[in-house]
Amino acid sequence: MESLLEAVSLLVGGDRETWWTIATSVRFSLWSTVFAVIPGVPLGAALFLGRFKGKRAAVALVNAVMAVPTVVVGLFVYSFISRSGPLGSLGLLYAPGGVVLGQAALAFPLVAAMSYTGLQKLDPRYGETLLTLGAGPWRRLAAIIREGRYVITQATLAAFGRVAGEVGVSMMLGGNIRWYTRTMTTTIALDASKGEFERALSLGFVLLALALLVNFLSHLAVRDGR
Amino acid sequence: MESLLEAVSLLVGGDRETWWTIATSVRFSLWSTVFAVIPGVPLGAALFLGRFKGKRAAVALVNAVMAVPTVVVGLFVYSFISRSGPLGSLGLLYAPGGVVLGQAALAFPLVAAMSYTGLQKLDPRYGETLLTLGAGPWRRLAAIIREGRYVITQATLAAFGRVAGEVGVSMMLGGNIRWYTRTMTTTIALDASKGEFERALSLGFVLLALALLVNFLSHLAVRDGR
Amino acid sequence: MDAEAVFEVAGLSFRYERRVAASCASLRVRNGESVAFVGPNGSGKTTMLKLMNGLLGPFDGSISFMGRPIAKNPELRRRSVYVHQHPVLFAGTVRDNLAYALRLKRFGAAEAEARLEDAAERFGIACLLDREAGRLSGGETQRVAVARAVAAGADVLLLDEPTSSMDSEGDAAVRSMLAGLRRSGSTLVFSAHDESLVRELADRVVRFDMGRAIAGPGGETE
Amino acid sequence: MDAEAVFEVAGLSFRYERRVAASCASLRVRNGESVAFVGPNGSGKTTMLKLMNGLLGPFDGSISFMGRPIAKNPELRRRSVYVHQHPVLFAGTVRDNLAYALRLKRFGAAEAEARLEDAAERFGIACLLDREAGRLSGGETQRVAVARAVAAGADVLLLDEPTSSMDSEGDAAVRSMLAGLRRSGSTLVFSAHDESLVRELADRVVRFDMGRAIAGPGGETE
Amino acid sequence: GKEAAPAARPAPANPRVRLATTTSTENSGLLSYLLPFFTEDTGYTVDVVAVGTGAALKLGENADADVLLVHARALEDAFMAAGHGAERRDVMYNDFIVIGPAGDPAGLEGSPDAKAAFARLAASGASFVSRGDKSGTHVKELDTWKAAGIAPSGSWYKEAGQGMEQCIIMAEGLQGYTLSDRATYVALKDKTSLAILFDGDPVLFNPYGVITVAPSKNPAINADGAKAFLDWLTSERGQGLIASFKLEGQTMFFPNYKP
Numbered sequence A, B: 001m002e003s004l005l006e007a008v009s010l011l012v013g014g015d016r017e018t019w020w021t022i023a024t025s026v027r028f029s030l031w032s033t034v035f036a037v038i039p040g041v042p043l044g045a046a047l048f049l050g051r052f053k054g055k056r057a058a059v060a061l062v063n064a065v066m067a068v069p070t071v072v073v074g075l076f077v078y079s080f081i082s083r084s085g086p087l088g089s090l091g092l093l094y095a096p097g098g099v100v101l102g103q104a105a106l107a108f109p110l111v112a113a114m115s116y117t118g119l120q121k122l123d124p125r126y127g128e129t130l131l132t133l134g135a136g137p138w139r140r141l142a143a144i145i146r147e148g149r150y151v152i153t154q155a156t157l158a159a160f161g162r163v164a165g166e167v168g169v170s171m172m173l174g175g176n177i178r179w180y181t182r183t184m185t186t187t188i189a190l191d192a193s194k195g196e197f198e199r200a201l202s203l204g205f206v207l208l209a210l211a212l213l214v215n216f217l218s219h220l221a222v223r224d225g226r
Numbered sequence C, D: 001m002d003a004e005a006v007f008e009v010a011g012l013s014f015r016y017e018r019r020v021a022a023s024c025a026s027l028r029v030r031n032g033e034s035v036a037f038v039g040p041n042g043s044g045k046t047t048m049l050k051l052m053n054g055l056l057g058p059f060d061g062s063i064s065f066m067g068r069p070i071a072k073n074p075e076l077r078r079r080s081v082y083v084h085q086h087p088v089l090f091a092g093t094v095r096d097n098l099a100y101a102l103r104l105k106r107f108g109a110a111e112a113e114a115r116l117e118d119a120a121e122r123f124g125i126a127c128l129l130d131r132e133a134g135r136l137s138g139g140e141t142q143r144v145a146v147a148r149a150v151a152a153g154a155d156v157l158l159l160d161e162p163t164s165s166m167d168s169e170g171d172a173a174v175r176s177m178l179a180g181l182r183r184s185g186s187t188l189v190f191s192a193h194d195e196s197l198v199r200e201l202a203d204r205v206v207r208f209d210m211g212r213a214i215a216g217p218g219g220e221t222e
Numbered sequence E: 001g002k003e004a005a006p007a008a009r010p011a012p013a014n015p016r017v018r019l020a021t022t023t024s025t026e027n028s029g030l031l032s033y034l035l036p037f038f039t040e041d042t043g044y045t046v047d048v049v050a051v052g053t054g055a056a057l058k059l060g061e062n063a064d065a066d067v068l069l070v071h072a073r074a075l076e077d078a079f080m081a082a083g084h085g086a087e088r089r090d091v092m093y094n095d096f097i098v099i100g101p102a103g104d105p106a107g108l109e110g111s112p113d114a115k116a117a118f119a120r121l122a123a124s125g126a127s128f129v130s131r132g133d134k135s136g137t138h139v140k141e142l143d144t145w146k147a148a149g150i151a152p153s154g155s156w157y158k159e160a161g162q163g164m165e166q167c168i169i170m171a172e173g174l175q176g177y178t179l180s181d182r183a184t185y186v187a188l189k190d191k192t193s194l195a196i197l198f199d200g201d202p203v204l205f206n207p208y209g210v211i212t213v214a215p216s217k218n219p220a221i222n223a224d225g226a227k228a229f230l231d232w233l234t235s236e237r238g239q240g241l242i243a244s245f246k247l248e249g250q251t252m253f254f255p256n257y258k259p
Ligand SMILES: Nc1ncnc2c1ncn2[C@@H]1O[C@H](COP(=O)(O)OP(=O)(O)OP(=O)(O)O)[C@@H](O)[C@H]1O
Pocket: C134, C135, C136, C137, C138, C139, C140, C141, C165, C167, D016, D017, D020, D021, D022, D039, D040, D041, D042, D043, D044, D045, D046, D047, D048, D085, D208, D211
């Protein structure tokens, strides 16, 4: 693939703007992932542990929310952080904060759904043992998250992938402003719209390489997942 | 939310085009999901069962591919189905076939990754029992998929959500052609670009309702998942 | 109502789905008593023990613990522990597993350490303390699980076939431990297929058959 | 090399991580023999049985089955079955579980049906046939797992504490079944903590300690 | 000019101005060309948010942009009438062109006017990609069909509902025709084999306006910056720079501010 070669030359060529864009993407994606995982994992674990009416409905809702297009998530968050919205005074729109907020909102249901799904297969005896030893709800939550850490790593990686690769929210809330909120994906979208398919594809490869790197690093962090 | 009300009135109003668009979205998404699940689940299960060199790398690659933006997947598929591409003669570009192909390509790594992750927590004794009873690799694959059917349902639902909610591929390969390849998400993107934010949001709610419906139906299909 | 009664079961009937898995017209376990549940496979012993630990529900009839209904009874979690027939241990080392249980029971650091060492000693798992708990053999796992429950210091122990996977040494350790607890006034309810264990340790035997607790000399079960 | 030998183990040593979990200088199991593995918890019985069924690897030394190395030996999967200490059953009914095993062994429909009914009868699980397999009690699960292996008709059975969760009826069923298989020339290797089972059924005992197979009257293990 | 360009002036209190504009001004390179001069002259930096015309106006309405540069006269007038804008000025125009396969299967070349060209298009059955997004370009296209007395429909008429660039790329893929503004086409020229097959009819002129958003709408609006941008763009210097922006040697936008 010639675009693979171009991807290499893009990086080695050391174009300052390309590097800046990559760094921005990484920064945004990492923060978004953090803010998606912090509420998402406990929600997934709580759905798993919880014994309440409407649990099925809650699970279905979390699953369904994943189907909401990024543009809609973008619009939804927009309606809050627009200058005429309730959080307008924070100045998040067309700024990094808005992108991070929007992407976290986007990835959070994915994290919750994947955590919940993964924990499903956790032996029910874990929950019972915690209960019988007298662990309260918070302890149980923490212990279940610990038992399911492999699952949760996977969910986190999926969230990273989702936010690193999405365009709608970054475009709509970041505005694709050069030297400010332009990320790799918005650059790709822009290139694609300008007919610069080769460049767009090669940036895609760079993004793929980045995601691979993050995956490998996470493997080092959580060695014995199984 | 007034957009919720508008969502209802959009549906009840019975605008023929809205209904047509919804039906098209459902058709495309279902087919894409089918074509993503057919290779994705066996790949995930094979990754789980397989004992081969480079397994970690394969898993990391599948995870990483999820981070590739829809636009890039779109471009990639585009390079195959464009008139000058190898599959050009099939006339898939700017036609439903192209959208389904592209979306399946998009969702397939997600299905594989989620299946793999979910199966991870499956008790290793299942695999051992299959082996000791003399099941060959195909039987083992089939049996593991059966044991993990709850996980796989979840992966399928996530794939449905992913394709029902994505814009990049539908736009790039379908062309958002009215009465032909226009889906709910491309309509939403169009409305957003027209500044019709309210309408876009309410279509988003319709999409959410649709995803909820699919989730509930799937619950009926796989009752005793746990 | 008996002030001495730890468990008071009346008109109990529980179904997993359609079939009744455990039922019991009336059963009273007094403070300091040792009761054995015996009966064929699938007769409801495990189900009954889990019910008595509040792990299963809802059910028809009533179970009370220390004079109050079992549901949301805070005494239950403070004072009783159930050990699974095939127990699971948490991620981390064996020491982590014991320490975690002790932390849940709010023992101070010094006492926790002492109890941990004592339990490890008594169950012959001192050499396992720094091993990864998820990677133990069947019998090792069962020893650690029983040790974890005993270390946690509950005075009402519900043990589900506590020696089924153990070697003779482990079996002897559990027997002497249970005998010791019995002397010190703890209340024991355990299931077992091993008749010598029942003969040695039970004040009273409750027989199960087809999901029904049917007879217990000295007990009230009809 | 002995034409009669089903298993021929030499210089075996296996580690899960660092620690040796099972080692054996030499062990020969002859055709039609019944060998019991005994020893304390964690001494390597389960590990050894799994190694002999090709479920664990890689290892140092050699294990051969029917005169050929165990790895990728097609005879192994056709002729031997291992039953876990705590077995798991597949989704579906008990009948599905048995039928699945019979299908894997390529029995014709009529013979499969006959074998299934026979095994169900012998292990007292006829009444469980249409129950969901994942929802059985501990002992019921173990009965079904042993029945599944026996029904599958392998003539080399590797059973890991096959009666540990069983009631006296189940225990008796397994004993009589094993005795029958022994008479009919099957090869049995089983682990057990129950001494009466070993006395009754084993031609020969291999003792394990600290991961080493250390002695067996009539066996070659030093 | 009302706005001199003093060499040294104090940095503005709020130096970031947010401009919502259509993709044509951004993607043609016009803004990248103009904005450094603006920054140099005034000390303001401009955050460009390039979206569809409708979305740009909506951002103005929600006070999420300080100043707008758009081309949809009717919508702009409605925007002003609703009191969302403080001031509107004409800035420049460019023109629309019909592009299609170099072989020109519909025989557009030599049409006397836009109406005739569109009539030939409809008669030929060759694919035509319509923006379909109520943008300025789309409105112009619909007006032209109406003038030609044609109600376009059928499988040859593809209502794409996408941006200009995407429509050109689609027309390329389908080997069909489309109506484009000249700047976008020229910027994409080496990515497409499509050629200009009709242009020059004055009805196809495409005027751009600059609008400052009413500062009363929200205290966060950078009214001074917006005003500075509007003034600068319509100053002699701004107008001159617009005229000097060339792609492939051609002027793309013709300044037309009349004080
Ligand atoms: N998955 C594993 N990973 C690491 N070590 C293991 C694993 N399984 C077992 N071990 C260790 O290997 C050794 C042998 O275990 P094995 O299960 O073979 O014992 P066993 O003789 O079957 O004991 P039991 O009578 O308790 O069933 C033990 O020290 C055990 O802790």
